[in-house]
Amino acid sequence: MKKLFSIGPGIVVSALLFAWPAWPLHAQSDCLSCHGTSGMTDSSGRSISIDGDKYHASIHGTLRCTDCHTKVKGYPHPANAAEVHCSTCHADEASGLAGSVHAKASDHPCLSCHGNPHRIVPKTDPISPVYPLNIPKTCGTCHGNPALAKQHGLANVYASYMDSIHGFAVSKEGLLVAANCTSCHGSHGILSHKDPRSPTYRTNIPVTCGKCHVGINEQYQQGIHGRQLAAGNLNAPVCTDCHTAHAIIEPTSSDFRMQSTPVCGSCHKDKLSTYRDTFHSQLGLLGGYVQTARCWDCHRAHEILPASDPRSPINHANLVKTCGKCHAGANASFVQYQPHANPRNRRLNPALYYIRLFMNLLLASVLTFFLIHTVLWLIRSHLARNNGGKNA
Amino acid sequence: MPEPTESVPTTFAPEPQTVPEPPRERWFLRFTLAQRYLHGVLFTTFLVLAATGMVMRFSGSIWAMRVARQVGGFGAILFFHKFCALILTLAFLIHVRDIFARGLFKRERGIFWGPTSMVANWKDAKDLFAHFRWFLGLGPKPKFERYAYWEKFDYWAVFWGMVVIGFSGYAMWFAPTFARFLPGWALNAALIIHSEEGLLAILFIFAIHFVNTHLRPDSFPMDYVIFTGRESEEEFRHRRPLEYQRMLSEGRSATRITDAPPKWLINFSRVVGFTAILIGLTLLVLALSAYFVG
Known part of the structure; x- marks a missing residue:
């Protein structure tokens, strides 16, 4: 009896082993009994060990391993055991990605951004690589690489963004609402700015920026540039023409005041050349003296209206007030001065x-x-x- | 301006001589100390006004931006420009007051008319014509009085230049105030006039005045008389024979005679004068390059 008992478990185990084609694995504990061992590698040396605690803490922690690793039915595993299709559950994201600029990326399309697949946490979690404050760094792992930018014919935008007002808001102030890469470009279905469906396509930019800058967008749409754009004039400037896309700086800063007059002048050539003849320009052209009137000090920046419009600051009825912003004591005779003579x-x-x-x-x-x-x-x-x- | 009557400043008095010296060259006073100071203030402020003004006029050029950055940006440029403008205005007003005080109250007739006046007369026209004849070898060199025609031109060019540049400058400085009695477009005109007249002054002073007065062979490398106030009898007789003759015939040589310029004054004149000429010629090159190259 005692002997029988002693071999009993062996028979049971042997019987079970040979009765099924493979050992069925159902629970995470089944997998972790092997993969929970740290330092475990496959034959090609890649790590195949899983930290069970961290996996349980991840957003996928309640899923069974085989929910994703669908090829694995038991042990021993088939050759393509690691093959996982996120699209099984995340169909929308996958279809967006398939049509995006990242569709042909050689790296794993999901994991490049979302990180270790066994530790994925919600994007609201500060440790997530797609947490708003971490996104620039995540995108920057590829887009901060000048070689890659050059290879794909892209501008090296990461450094510009990080030094911009949005970049500082993210990196210095930790502002969750500050625009990060995905705020403008989207996340899964990122399209080239040449694609009319892209939020960064020329005609869509005011709407994209206007998601946050609602008031400015309303002013812009009222102004001549917004109305021209709406009428289909693609030469009408959009936000990024004056503010740039990535290197956006504080518009009241002296740097911006110094750099942006030529931007207006790139279309309004005759107005720039006559402005250059005036004291406003001559004094303002050399650094360090930025108080002199720039285009938008008189014309406004966003709600730009022709002089014939009674709401325009350069309408004759409003000139005393407009010039008076700088020139205390400006009167009707003073405002006959022609700033573009x-x-x-x-x-x-x-x-x-x-x-x-x-x-x-x-x-x-x-x-x-x-x-x-x-x-x-x-x-x-x-x-x-x-x-x-x-x-x- | 009439002949200077100011006595020799005591600081310039010669050292007491114990051993009688051999007869030396006699020196005559041409410009009073006040006139020399006036010229000093005039050219010092003019150099700063020209330098800062040109930076503003040619604000698009690389050197202008570099200069502006060096001195602390445009605020500093404008500050120096306005500061020197005020000093020069003050000097101008003192000069005008002096002219009227001497002409109207002290009844110095020579200030408005006659051989010692700055006012142009028929002889100046004849001198100009004769001078050109002499240039071309067609006649003798004309004999000049106290102020030759080109010196009078220098004086009036600066005089009216200050009125025109000054008025247009203050019109821009205090634009809303001036707009009470000027039409708005006059403020546009003010910059054109100010900047063109300023450029004329710069080109004229640094190209014409420098050569006529200092760099031509007769006075090369520099005529120190505007700094020392004195010129030797030989220079006096040669340059302005009519004034020299008049002085002798009127028996006034004793009131004009003075000591030789002290060594320190000559050295001082050299340093200041050559510095001014060097700065001026630099500005001339910059103005010409900016004007023609862009």
């Missing part, structure tokens, strides 16, 4: 044209006369000296 244009500015002409003639005639006078005098003095007399 062109003294080279006789038709538009006859008085200034003739004043400039007179000044140029005065300059040329005085200098020409005295140049001849001086040159002749010098020649004569040299001749006289050479002829012996010291005092020529």
